[in-house]
Amino acid sequence: MPARYDAVVIGGGLLGCTVAWMLARDSASVLLAERDQLNAHASGQNAGSLHFQLEYRMLEQGLEAARTAAEAMPLHLAAAELWAGLADELGEDLGLAQDGGLMLAEDAEQARVLEAKSRLEQSWGLDVQLLDGHEARRIAPYLSDEVVAAAYCPIEGKADTRIAAPAFARGATRAGAQVRTRTEVVALRRSGTSWLVDLATPDGAGADERVVTDAVVLAAGVWTGELGALIDARLPTIPMALTMTATTAQEPTIAHLVQHAGRRLSLKQASAGNVLIGGGWPARLLTDSAGHPDFHRRPELIGSSVAGNLAAAVRAVPWVASVPALRTWVGTTTVTPDQLPLVGAVPGNPGVYVATGGSAFTLGPSFAQVIADLVQHRRPGHDLAPYDPARFDKAAA
Numbered sequence: 068m069p070a071r072y073d074a075v076v077i078g079g080g081l082l083g084c085t086v087a088w089m090l091a092r093d094s095a096s097v098l099l100a101e102r103d104q105l106n107a108h109a110s111g112q113n114a115g116s117l118h119f120q121l122e123y124r125m126l127e128q129g130l131e132a133a134r135t136a137a138e139a140m141p142l143h144l145a146a147a148e149l150w151a152g153l154a155d156e157l158g159e160d161l162g163l164a165q166d167g168g169l170m171l172a173e174d175a176e177q178a179r180v181l182e183a184k185s186r187l188e189q190s191w192g193l194d195v196q197l198l199d200g201h202e203a204r205r206i207a208p209y210l211s212d213e214v215v216a217a218a219y220c221p222i223e224g225k226a227d228t229r230i231a232a233p234a235f236a237r238g239a240t241r242a243g244a245q246v247r248t249r250t251e252v253v254a255l256r257r258s259g260t261s262w263l264v265d266l267a268t269p270d271g272a273g274a275d276e277r278v279v280t281d282a283v284v285l286a287a288g289v290w291t292g293e294l295g296a297l298i299d300a301r302l303p304t305i306p307m308a309l310t311m312t313a314t315t316a317q318e319p320t321i322a323h324l325v326q327h328a329g330r331r332l333s334l335k336q337a338s339a340g341n342v343l344i345g346g347g348w349p350a351r352l353l354t355d356s357a358g359h360p361d362f363h364r365r366p367e368l369i370g371s372s373v374a375g376n377l378a379a380a381v382r383a384v385p386w387v388a389s390v391p392a393l394r395t396w397v398g399t400t401t402v403t404p405d406q407l408p409l410v411g412a413v414p415g416n417p418g419v420y421v422a423t424g425g426s427a428f429t430l431g432p433s434f435a436q437v438i439a440d441l442v443q444h445r446r447p448g449h450d451l452a453p454y455d456p457a458r459f460d461k462a463a464a
Contacts, residue, residue, distance in 0.1 A: 071279045072098045072245075074442050075264050077252050077294060078286035079103070080110030081228075081428055084235035084246075085435035086284050088157070090442060091242035098278060099236070099244060100266060102251040102290070106232040108362075109288045110428055112398025114311045114345035115162070115228040116324055116333045117150060117429050119143040120170050120195060120220050121184055123331055124347055124425070125406055130183055136406045138453040139426075140191035142433040145449065147222040149432035159234035162227020162338055168324035169198075169207055170218040171383055177329040178216040184328070185218050195220045209320055209384050223324045225335045225343075228428065255283060255297045255419075262418060282442045285413070285421040289362045289401050295421075300413045302421055303459050304401040308350035308366035310376055311398065314390040316340030325383060332379040334387070342390055344380045348372035350397035366397045400427065407453055410437055414457035421456050 076087045079101025087099040101107075125136035147165070154161045172178040185195045196219045203217035204210050210217075236246050247266075254265035262283050266276045285294050285302070295302035321336040326346065333346040350366040373395050381388045401423055403409055408424030420441050422434040433449075440447045 069263070069277045069279045072096045073280065074282040074284060075100065075262070075278060075280040076284040076286055078288065078290070079105040079232070079236065079246070079248060080108060080286065080288060081106070081232040081235065081431040082110070082422055082434055083284070083286035084232045084239060085431055086286055086438050087239035087244045087246065088235045088242060089435055089439035091239045091244035093439065093443060095443065097239065097244035098280070099239065099246045100250045100252055101246075101248045102269070104248050105236050105246070109398055109400045110232045110431070111228050112311070112396065113228055113309075113400065113428050114333055114335070114343045115225045115337070115428070116335065116345070117147070117165065117224045117226060118168060118324060118326060118333065118426070119147050119193060119223055119429070120168060120188060120218060120326065122347070122426070123327060123329075126180055126184060126328060132406065133184060133187060137187050137191055139407055139430070140188065140193060141449045142408070142410070142430050144192060145433035145436065146430045149436060150226065153432060157234060157238045159238065161231045161234055163224065164338065165222050165224035166322050167219060167221045168223025168326065169203060169210075170326045170328050171203070171210070171214050172216040172328045173213045174215065174329070180328045181216055181218045193220065194222065207323055209386050211383055211385050213382065218328075225324060225337070227337065252294065252297075257416070281418055283419045284438055284442065285419065286423070286438075288423055288427065289360070289399050291401065291409070291421060291423045295413070298413070298416045298419060300416055300419070300456075301460060302409060302413070302456055303404055304409070304423060305404065306352060306360050306362070306399050306401055308352040308397055308399045309345065310348040310350050310368065310372045310395065311343065311345040312373065312376060312395045313393050314342040314344070314387070315393045317342065317390055320386060321384065327379065327383060330379050331376070332383060334380050334384060341393065342387060344376055344387070346376065346379070348376040352399065362399065366399060368395060368397060400425070404459065408434065409456045410434055410454040411451045411456055412441065414460065
């Protein structure tokens, strides 16, 4: 007889591991299935920013696009509060620091963008303050003299991408969840009020298996669309291959998360002293023979992206020019066509829930809390209508 679980969580990144932990903590029986190793993809490959201000990619398309992106602000506020308490509740270090974040402007137009962005964020309840260049350098003396204004958000910060997701996986295991790696979900089929989930171990290390569950959680990032196809659900996501660089370890100099209103840049100093530089500079996503994105192969570095990213970092924080780069890597994340996440019930498939979309590392805890509530038939603490996975079908109808 197949094993039965209250929930099967698909995906072993930060989100999947956190959902599994929250459900197991609440005494649900949980199986987490990860096709690769835990934390092997987006959750372990990003730069670890906890950015609750709107990102540059949300601003570059104008204020109307920013207004749409700001509809996720309730999830930002919830994530900031959750992150602040998770390490204590979990009992593990997450490499967390919420020492504040600065979004920079270097000319009058960028300053106007910051002002409009800040008013928008404040209308949603985010604590963000506008500073002139002198005020910004007073709290962040490492900033360039070219900075003429900055938006300061005291709850922004960073978490360690190398340890956060595995910590939640260990927490889930301690709470009774089963966590299986190298285990791929190859079929999902409704049977009465339950779901039959077929598992396969591609490397042949274990026998294929079918399990039964009341709820299925899709927390698989770039594989969301592929999993949706198993149940004829349209879950549109756009993969983005991005570039990150880490320097050698240095004495503590940069206390804040640094972003930019006019160019792709995120910059912070890890607790070990390495400066982590990212912000959305593209890498080259590889495709298969049919022209579809091939997520089994690492994207390729683009030299101009590496150079452009480092130039943006040095322009904002000149001290970085004297710091040797240690390594550069790429990772693939997902956004949606309207830059709002997909969070909620999958239409036409009762008992199946999805969470993905941009900022999934920053927002992972609030995504996870919402999904854990839905799985356990609790009313989430947020209006999920803006993130409804069915909204693109409704728009096309």
